[in-house]
Amino acid sequence: MAQDSLATGAKNTWCPGCGNFGILNSLKSVLGALAEEGTPLENVVLVSGIGCHAKIVDYVNVNSFYAIHGRVTPVAEGIKLANPNLKVIGLAGDGDAYGEGLAHLVFAAKRNIDITMIIHNNRVYGLTTGQYTPTSPRGFKGRSTPYGAIEAPVNPLELMMASGATFVARGYSGGMELLKRLVKEAVTHKGFALLDVLQVCVTFFNVYQQYNERGYELKEHDELDYEKAALKAREWNYDADGLIPLGVFYRKSASTFEDAFAAPDIGPEARSKKTGEFLRP
Ligand SMILES: Cc1ncc(C[n+]2csc(CCOP(=O)(O)OP(=O)(O)O)c2C)c(N)n1
Numbered sequence: 001m002a003q004d005s006l007a008t009g010a011k012n013t014w015c016p017g018c019g020n021f022g023i024l025n026s027l028k029s030v031l032g033a034l035a036e037e038g039t040p041l042e043n044v045v046l047v048s049g050i051g052c053h054a055k056i057v058d059y060v061n062v063n064s065f066y067a068i069h070g071r072v073t074p075v076a077e078g079i080k081l082a083n084p085n086l087k088v089i090g091l092a093g094d095g096d097a098y099g100e101g102l103a104h105l106v107f108a109a110k111r112n113i114d115i116t117m118i119i120h121n122n123r124v125y126g127l128t129t130g131q132y133t134p135t136s137p138r139g140f141k142g143r144s145t146p147y148g149a150i151e152a153p154v155n156p157l158e159l160m161m162a163s164g165a166t167f168v169a170r171g172y173s174g175g176m177e178l179l180k181r182l183v184k185e186a187v188t189h190k191g192f193a194l195l196d197v198l199q200v201c202v203t204f205f206n207v208y209q210q211y212n213e214r215g216y217e218l219k220e221h222d223e224l225d226y227e228k229a230a231l232k233a234r235e236w237n238y239d240a241d242g243l244i245p246l247g248v249f250y251r252k253s254a255s256t257f258e259d260a261f262a263a264p265d266i267g268p269e270a271r272s273k274k275t276g277e278f279l280r281p
């Protein structure tokens with residue numbers, strides 16, 4: 001399917017050179033490929049939050065929903081539970097998913113609900129013009145930290161693994177071939193998938209040089225081994241130094257929340273029977 005048919009007439013207002021273009025192009029390419037392989041595009045729903053990243057849903061011609069800042073994950077979960085046949089892809093900012101919405105992400109991972117969360121991790125609040133986020137490095141100078149952030153950043157990959165995510169990966173908006181592969185793997189994974197994308201904000205945190213020099217693709221890494229994956233996830237902790245591994249860190253096959261939710265012994269029918277029994281005098 002031609003990627004062009006996924007385009008919309010909306011005017012793109014991202015800054016020239018913004019890493020969001022890389023995510024947009026890889027998403028369109030993967031959706032086009034999925035359509036060719038038999039996934040009807042009317043079964044795909046994109047959910048975004050509030051921020052520069054969120055505009056991506058305006059630029060892709062499939063069903064979509066703008067959530068509020070910090071609430072991409074629960075809206076995506078609700079859509080999936082209401083209709084488990086849908087392929088639900090959440091597209092959230094780092095401020096959105098790792099800041100205001102962090103608890104939602106942890107619980108979605110814990111229950112292994114079959115949604116994909118793609119995080120546009122530019123390590124800054126882009127839309128509100130440059131405040132620090134949970135993944136900004138120590139010393140980051142922005143609107144809210146003019147003398148430099150004094151906190152260590154959170155490591156979302158480690159956190160997601162510890163929370164129970166069954167697919168954890170990191171891509172880079174400047175590495176398109178790998179990014180396309182990772183988006184496809186994340187979207188087709190059954191269970192909760194977290195794809196953290198290092199998405200460069202050229203205007204408020206331009207780290208292209210750092211990522212180009214230090215990013216490397218994981219090779220011969222055993223993504224089924226939790227301990228090894230956790231060690232790899234710790235190799236770069238989102239601070240200033242170190243080489244940056246990219247690729248799939250961890251993958252596991254496990255039953256999903258919605259499968260259990262629909263199971264005969266605990267699904268809606270069983271629950272209504274139990275409620276009836278409880279209500280009988
Ligand atoms: C509930 C709520 N809190 C805060 C805001 C203000 N706000 C809008 S966008 C934004 C930051 C967005 O940063 P991020 O999620 O990293 O997205 P980016 O712009 O970097 O893509 C904030 C704080 C809001 N709109 N709603």
Ligand code: SF4
Nearest residue numbers: 015018052126201202
């Ligand atoms: S402010 Fe940053 S994240 Fe937002 S569109 Fe511009 S470059 Fe992209």
Ligand SMILES: [Mg+2]
Nearest residue numbers: 093094124126
């Ligand atoms: Mg951001």
